[in-house]
Amino acid sequence: MPPACTLKSAQYRLAQARGLRLPTLGLQISRQRAYSDTPAAATRDSRSLQTGATLNGSQPLFNRTNDVTIAQTEKGVDISTAEFDIADQDLILRVAQAYFDVLTAQDTLASARGNLAAIAEQVASAKRNFEVGTATITDTREAQARFDLARATQIVAENDLLTRRIALDTLVGRSNVTPNPLAVPVAVPAIAPTNTPPSMARRSSPGFPTAGRSASRATTSRPTWAFWSTCPCLPATRSKTGSRKHWCLKQSRKTIWRHSGAASHRAPEPRSTA
Numbered sequence: 001m002p003p004a005c006t007l008k009s010a011q012y013r014l015a016q017a018r019g020l021r022l023p024t025l026g027l028q029i030s031r032q033r034a035y036s037d038t039p040a041a042a043t044r045d046s047r048s049l050q051t052g053a054t055l056n057g058s059q060p061l062f063n064r065t066n067d068v069t070i071a072q073t074e075k076g077v078d079i080s081t082a083e084f085d086i087a088d089q090d091l092i093l094r095v096a097q098a099y100f101d102v103l104t105a106q107d108t109l110a111s112a113r114g115n116l117a118a119i120a121e122q123v124a125s126a127k128r129n130f131e132v133g134t135a136t137i138t139d140t141r142e143a144q145a146r147f148d149l150a151r152a153t154q155i156v157a158e159n160d161l162l163t164r165r166i167a168l169d170t171l172v173g174r175s176n177v178t179p180n181p182l183a184v185p186v187a188v189p190a191i192a193p194t195n196t197p198p199s200m201a202r203r204s205s206p207g208f209p210t211a212g213r214s215a216s217r218a219t220t221s222r223p224t225w226a227f228w229s230t231c232p233c234l235p236a237t238r239s240k241t242g243s244r245k246h247w248c249l250k251q252s253r254k255t256i257w258r259h260s261g262a263a264s265h266r267a268p269e270p271r272s273t274a
Contacts, residue, residue: 003084003086004084006080009080013076020060021060025055026057030053032051035047094171095171101167103179103181105160108157108161109157109160111157115150119150122147126140126143127140165177
């Protein structure tokens with residue numbers, strides 16, 4: 001996995017681990033609807049609709065296991081950050097190396113072309129001397145051999161330059177990159193002596209924090225987590241419940257309702273003769 005993706009994944013894990021300290025809320029809603037019809041009872045039917053809600057809240061006050069988990073995740077983020085810095089430094093070095101490799105290959109090719117042109121003049125001179133009789137055929141053939149060798153050297157330099165350019169294009173993600181040559185004249189500053197001890201130089205290296213954080217993370221790894229997992233936790237919990245009965249309708253057996261349009265009338269009850 002690329003270092004950038006590893007760092008982002010570690011940051012997401014840290015945010016998820018810190019969520020263990022946040023309060024949690026739970027909401028439960030219930031709704032009940034009841035309908036009963038009993039012909040033999042005094043009440044003919046009954047209908048009801050009841051709604052209830054329960055809200056639960058919890059806040060951990062002391063949980064050492066969560067603290068150890070968060071500490072491990074934070075050290076993991078530190079390690080991923082150090083690894084990302086190392087990859088960043090490595091990329092800078094590789095791009096700089098490829099940049100100067102192209103410049104070196106260009107200088108080598110220019111030198112090979114100049115050498116080939118000079119040897120070509122020697123070959124022409126040897127042929128003229130051989131024609132006038134002041135040189136032997138051996139001198140001509142030696143000059144031709146040097147020319148063939150210089151030609152082969154130029155072909156090798158051209159192929160090397162092409163390879164270096166392809167490597168530079170791959171690193172920077174662009175095509176036909178032409179690096180600028182070194183400005184002439186070159187003003188090189190004087191190298192000042194340093195009194196930095198070797199231990200300080202090692203600590204300033206990007207790889208030193210990674211090793212230290214890995215060792216620190218190892219001290220809070222599985223054995224520490226297993227030890228603190230046996231400790232008690234102290235959560236704060238609060239719950240609130242509420243319910244409401246919306247409506248209830250009961251109808252007697254001796255009551256008869258007759259509906260006509262939008263109005264309703266109840267029939268008169270019979271009078272007693274006693």
